[in-house]
Amino acid sequence: xxxxxxxxxxxxxxxxxxxxxxxxxxxxxxxxxxxxxxxxxxxxxxxxxxxxxxxxxxxxxxxxxxxxxxxxxxxxxxxxxxxxxxxxxxxxxxxxxxxxxxxxxxxxxxxxxxxxxxxxxxxxxxxxxxxxxxxxxxxxxxxxxxxxxxxxxxxxxxxxxxxxxxxxxxxxxxxxxxxxxxxxxxxxxxxxxxxxxxxxxxxxxxxxxxxxxxxxxxxxxxxxxxxxxxxxxxxxxxxxxxxxxxxxxxxxxxxxxxxxxxxxxxxxxxxxxxxxxxxxxxxxxxxxxxxxxxxxxxxxxxxxxxxxxxxxxxxxxxxxxxxxxxxxxxxxxxxxxxxxxxxxxxxxxxxxxxxxxxxxxxxxxxxxxxxxxxxxxxxxxxxxx
Numbered sequence: 001x002x003x004x005x006x007x008x009x010x011x012x013x014x015x016x017x018x019x020x021x022x023x024x025x026x027x028x029x030x031x032x033x034x035x036x037x038x039x040x041x042x043x044x045x046x047x048x049x050x051x052x053x054x055x056x057x058x059x060x061x062x063x064x065x066x067x068x069x070x071x072x073x074x075x076x077x078x079x080x081x082x083x084x085x086x087x088x089x090x091x092x093x094x095x096x097x098x099x100x101x102x103x104x105x106x107x108x109x110x111x112x113x114x115x116x117x118x119x120x121x122x123x124x125x126x127x128x129x130x131x132x133x134x135x136x137x138x139x140x141x142x143x144x145x146x147x148x149x150x151x152x153x154x155x156x157x158x159x160x161x162x163x164x165x166x167x168x169x170x171x172x173x174x175x176x177x178x179x180x181x182x183x184x185x186x187x188x189x190x191x192x193x194x195x196x197x198x199x200x201x202x203x204x205x206x207x208x209x210x211x212x213x214x215x216x217x218x219x220x221x222x223x224x225x226x227x228x229x230x231x232x233x234x235x236x237x238x239x240x241x242x243x244x245x246x247x248x249x250x251x252x253x254x255x256x257x258x259x260x261x262x263x264x265x266x267x268x269x270x271x272x273x274x275x276x277x278x279x280x281x282x283x284x285x286x287x288x289x290x291x292x293x294x295x296x297x298x299x300x301x302x303x304x305x306x307x308x309x310x311x312x313x314x315x316x317x318x319x320x321x322x323x324x325x326x327x328x329x330x331x332x333x334x335x336x337x338x339x340x341x342x343x344x345x346x347x348x349x350x351x352x353x354x355x356x357x358x359x360x361x362x363x364x365x366x367x368x369x370x371x372x373x374x375x376x377x378x379x380x381x382x383x384x385x
Contacts, residue, residue: 030325031324034326034340052335054110058340058341059282059340060343060346061345064345070344072114072344073110073111074319077100077107077121078288084293085126085293086295097150101150105158112160113159114223114225115163116256117165120167121288124294127207127210128298138167140167142180147164152184163254165179165181178195179211181256194214194229197241198238199213200234205300214232227252228250229254231275233255236255236285239278246281250279253275253283254283254286255284258313273320280347282321283320285317291310291311292313312332316330322350323353
């Protein structure tokens with residue numbers, strides 16, 4: 001069975017582990033069980049006609065006496081490109097916007113308040129290729145570009161906060177290109193943008209030939225549905241990156257990504273979930289799905305012959321909570337929408353319970369790091385004679 005045919009880990013467990021043991025296996029692997037929530041008939045009909053997966057869960061917090069539940073429904077979408085990469089640029093983009101618009105409608109029917117798309121959602125993941133053209137033609141202004149205008153219309157129509165990761169062209173600063181997420185408020189206004197902090201250089205796969213490390217820091221956006229942030233793709237490998245969103249008060253952190261099975265899959269279910277635990281916030285890991293073929297061959301410094309696809313994007317998008325629980329993932333092979341109702345009160349409850357934020361020693365880290373970046377730094381190592 002090829003990686004592109006393997007549907008999901010959860011389905012495999014349910015197929016092969018006896019029912020009496022399955023619950024315990026899931027508890028050990030995934031934390032406390034999450035409860036499914038009903039899917040409206042209209043959304044189910046749209047799912048069926050649109051041929052995408054739709055899962056819905058809730059992650060509850062304990063009742064409190066002085067605070068009401070802070071319930072937020074969060075949606076994440078994983079999808080494929082629609083047209084081949086050889087089609088005209090505008091046709092490719094328009095087809096993706098139309099396809100995702102249908103899934104957004106289903107999210108609205110499910111009562112989603114905050115919605116996030118995958119990394120570079122309105123284009124193929126062309127950064128694995130050698131050529132800059134025509135792929136840089138997908139880049140657009142973050143505030144006024146056609147994709148942002150499309151997202152603003154959806155946000156106003158459905159009353160959602162929508163996070164839109166795109167390839168940004170910054171005409172103010174010399175037509176520089178950035179990997180950027182645009183944050184659009186529920187009334188359709190652009191709240192701001194945040195850029196990718198960490199750029200992969202793995203073998204000869206080097207995204208810095210397209211864009212470099214972001215310069216917007218660790219922005220947190222306070223919306224009517226909570227404080228949200230975006231840790232774009234490769235930033236999930238850096239615990240300090242996750243840490244700073246928590247320091248700035250994030251309650252929900254999205255990780256829109258594009259990553260393939262042979263490269264990162266053993267890490268996928270760990271990193272965003274660990275970040276939720278360590279930083280006492282909710283995380284949402286989003287990966288695109290499918291295999292994208294390009295007209296020209298390229299290599300990946302792995303000793304394999306030149307090829308025309310980067311590999312299988314394995315989807316498996318999921319949500320994780322500060323108490324260590326997580327939802328089942330979406331499929332490895334199908335497009336899908338994951339809806340998760342969360343109670344943001346769980347963030348503070350987990351801080352009170354585990355005390356991670358209280359017992360962390362930021363002053364020690366700050367002092368050590370300030371020394372470590374100096375040219376004359378010597379590691380604090382005691383050597384045996």
